[in-house]
Amino acid sequence: MTDLSTAPTRTEQGRTLGVVALGTFLALLLFTTPMPQLGALAVALGAGPAAQTWVLSSMSVGLAAGMLVTGVLGDDHGRRRVFAAGAVVVALTSLLSVATTSSLVFVLARVGHGLGSAALISCGLGMIGHTFPAGPARVRATGVWGASVGAGIALGPIAAALLADWRLPYLVTAALGALTALATRAVPESTSGDKRRVDLPGAVLLGSGLSVLLVGLVTGRSGWTRPTAVVALALGVALLVAFAAVERRSPAPLLDLGLFRRPDFVAVTVAALATGLGVIATMSFSPTLLIRGLGEGPVAASLGVLLWSGTSVPVALLARRLRWSGDVQLAVGLGVVAVGLLLLLDPSGVWALLPGFFVCGLGSGVLNAALGRQAVASVPAGRGGMGxxxxxTARYVGSAIGVTVFAVIAARPTPQGVVSGWEAANVVTAAFSVLGAVGVLLCLRRSRA
Incomplete structure (x- = not known):
């Protein structure tokens, strides 16, 4: 096991970055796989409209509930250990997705995908923060991490659309999960050096609070006055308030609330939330626009996501050449995304949408690299998993809220209604992106005061 005083070798750095990139790619591949499959899944599993909503939303529940918990567990008890456990969970729940004929079991497997992927993402960035010292080496490494995010998002929908059977992508992710777990044996273990007790009350309150809140958001799409939605939203908020109260008194908190007094931490958290509320929400709905609004097939419906996220891959790798600070990159990335979202206001056909997808990809590439970099830089040394x-967590809670807002505005019964709803909803997501950029700049101004 290594500690913060041990300088990793170049070989250890290369192996760590390769394994983290593979795990991050796998997590995002799995996240986007169901987008073009929904029709085939609905038929095969007998999933009605409510179940289809949960197919698309359930992985976000696992991600939001598990992200902070797994990150802190990794910091305190071994990042490689928790990362490898996440890969095993992804492999097993992928096999469950292949084997089931029940929509309920499939949704539960998707929650498992989210929990496993949470460990891959949070501990992966923590491993980068430990292995690469602050400076150019870490900037390059977080650029690779951002590129792996984009690559997973880009390839998930197109691979799922091209494969003949909807079950085949989950066989692929099961194999990749097993490979990732085995590959961690080549990576040194690391911790923060401060082995604290597990904050069980905080973990239970945060995980249950976020899960119940997302249940309320998902069920609310079919009626905000339904008792299930009202109770879930109220209970979720109450549990999160209780989490904050417990963390203020905990000697070893799951989340150090004092971090919110740091302008750089607030800035990167705002940027992550705005990313989920804005571009992720739009891109999550884009296959629905292309299939139900414009009458395209699954392959064509995946092209928008492919162009958006495929563009972000080289941009994330090249972002290290920008001579701006990480916070400035966050603000610029959100501003470029807002421009791209406004370019999507003319959904007259696939070709008319391509410029908007491309510009969104430029902004997302800068964002992905900067988010990874600042998430680690904005917390104390050894707390990269917490950061x-x-x-x-902010990113995926934001995406859950953003997708809900987008669906409420754009989910209409007719193709013409879907198109007009898309236009209105994109104005909202562009506004979220602009507000995020303004929030980051205000934090930057405060840090320089």
């Missing part, structure tokens, strides 16, 4: 977990 990554908090940041990605």
């Amino acid at each position: 990554s977990g908090a940041n990605n």
